[in-house]
Amino acid sequence: MASLIDLSGKVAVVTGASRGIGRACAEILASCGATVVLNALNDLEQLKILAASLQETYKTKCIPFTADAADAAAVNQLYKDIAQKLGRLDILVANAGIMEDALLGMITPKQIEMTFSVNVTGTINHIQTASRLIRRNGVDGGTIVAMSSIIGQHGNSGQTVYGASKAAIIGAVKSAAKELAGFNIRVNAIAPGFIDTAMTRNLPPPIYQKRLEQIGLQRIGTTDDVARAVLFLCSDLSRYITGQVIGVDGGMIV
Amino acid sequence: MKTRERLKNIFVQVLELSPEIELSKIAYRETRFWDSVGHMRLVAAIETEFGIFMETEQILDLSNFEYAVEVLKSHGVTD
Numbered sequence: 313m314a315s316l317i318d319l320s321g322k323v324a325v326v327t328g329a330s331r332g333i334g335r336a337c338a339e340i341l342a343s344c345g346a347t348v349v350l351n352a353l354n355d356l357e358q359l360k361i362l363a364a365s366l367q368e369t370y371k372t373k374c375i376p377f378t379a380d381a382a383d384a385a386a387v388n389q390l391y392k393d394i395a396q397k398l399g400r401l402d403i404l405v406a407n408a409g410i411m412e413d414a415l416l417g418m419i420t421p422k423q424i425e426m427t428f429s430v431n432v433t434g435t436i437n438h439i440q441t442a443s444r445l446i447r448r449n450g451v452d453g454g455t456i457v458a459m460s461s462i463i464g465q466h467g468n469s470g471q472t473v474y475g476a477s478k479a480a481i482i483g484a485v486k487s488a489a490k491e492l493a494g495f496n497i498r499v500n501a502i503a504p505g506f507i508d509t510a511m512t513r514n515l516p517p518p519i520y521q522k523r524l525e526q527i528g529l530q531r532i533g534t535t536d537d538v539a540r541a542v543l544f545l546c547s548d549l550s551r552y553i554t555g556q557v558i559g560v561d562g563g564m565i566v
Numbered sequence: 567m568k569t570r571e572r573l574k575n576i577f578v579q580v581l582e583l584s585p586e587i588e589l590s591k592i593a594y595r596e597t598r599f600w601d602s603v604g605h606m607r608l609v610a611a612i613e614t615e616f617g618i619f620m621e622t623e624q625i626l627d628l629s630n631f632e633y634a635v636e637v638l639k640s641h642g643v644t645d
């Protein structure tokens with residue numbers, strides 16, 4: 313992949329980078345030579361290990377940084393540090409998110425608040441603050457990719473809250489794309505389908521099998537499948553694409 | 567060049583003001599070109615010139631020249 317796309321000299325932030333899709337995104341950006349700031353809510357030690365591993369493997373700088381996406385002050389501090397220590401920002405992958413299913417009638421106010429706090433407020437906090445730094449690149453601009461979901465586009469039983477939060481990300485992305493286009497900052501969303509992560513591996517076997525049968529390509533997606541689409545949106549290959557939602561779902565029908 | 571002078575130059579350039587402008591008369595949403603778009607351009611120009619990264623509250627509260635001076639002080643920018 314590194315031979316196809318060269319991101320050396322670029323600085324990227326990946327949120328929710330400690331595992332799953334975020335981790336795969338961090339790795340693929342590092343493999344292409346980008347300096348990667350790995351952000352997660354907590355577990356700095358785990359992030360440090362991951363950063364050291366990526367740095368050793370890909371010979372590019374990787375920096376761990378814990379910050380709660382829902383905490384605007386913490387997010388501001390993250391970008392303040394990047395401005396001071398790295399001097400620029402080119403790429404944001406706003407991936408951090410949570411998923412908690414509940415049928416209508418069993419949704420608690422706390423669940424709504426928590427889900428929207430991380431998935432929506434957190435994503436907007438990062439887009440807002442990162443874009444201030446990316447604007448400094450002038451005509452070179454930059455790119456922002458936010459993680460929506462197939463559920464945000466098509467909905468699913470038991471996922472009213474999660475689906476609403478992921479739909480909100482699409483609205484935020486489309487608006488930010490219009491506002492930031494004049495600064496040559498592209499903003500797009502990825503809508504993954506059924507992806508092989510710790511979360512999906514814990515599903516009851518009958519539900520897991522049912523999900524598989526909904527996928528046209530007849531296999532579960534990998535985090536690398538998603539990361540490849542993210543890389544495309546982070547590279548100049550997508551230089552005329554903004555305000556779009558790209559499904560990475562293997563032709564899944566929900 | 568002193569901080570106030572550098573800051574004034576930014577205001578003059580970004581908001582297309584006369585260099586003779588009386589600083590106390592510059593105000594957000596009152597001065598021509600200091601609308602929300604001009605505001606973010608002003609913030610970016612100040613941050614770039616002085617190498618700072620403002621807090622969101624500072625961006626929201628920045629409505630006159632003297633407040634901008636205070637923001638710079640809070641980030642350790644003094645003469």
